[in-house]
Amino acid sequence: xxxxxxxxxxxxxxxxxxxxxxxxxxxxxxxxxxxxxxxxxxxxxxxxxxxxxxxxxxxxxxxxxxxxxxxxxxxxxxxxxxxx
Numbered sequence: 001x002x003x004x005x006x007x008x009x010x011x012x013x014x015x016x017x018x019x020x021x022x023x024x025x026x027x028x029x030x031x032x033x034x035x036x037x038x039x040x041x042x043x044x045x046x047x048x049x050x051x052x053x054x055x056x057x058x059x060x061x062x063x064x065x066x067x068x069x070x071x072x073x074x075x076x077x078x079x080x081x082x083x084x
Contacts, residue, residue, distance in 0.1 A: 007060075017046070017050070027053065029055060030052060031056075
């Protein structure tokens with residue numbers, strides 16, 4: 001995760017997903033940039049048994065984990081960026 005709230009790609013997706021599957025976790029939140037890794041490295045049977053949510057920002061990750069509008073964050077505070 002960057003300081004501006006962007007979710008960056010991670011390595012070891014196959015191992016992470018297989019570990020989650022063995023632990024009977026059905027929903028996995030992953031960076032958007034890793035969607036190709038899931039398509040190419042994870043067997044179709046496992047992909048069909050799990051729900052994958054691909055996110056670009058921390059806000060999207062939190063909404064996927066806790067539900068939309070569950071957290072009382074102000075939108076303006078999350079979208080503020082410095083142009084220095």
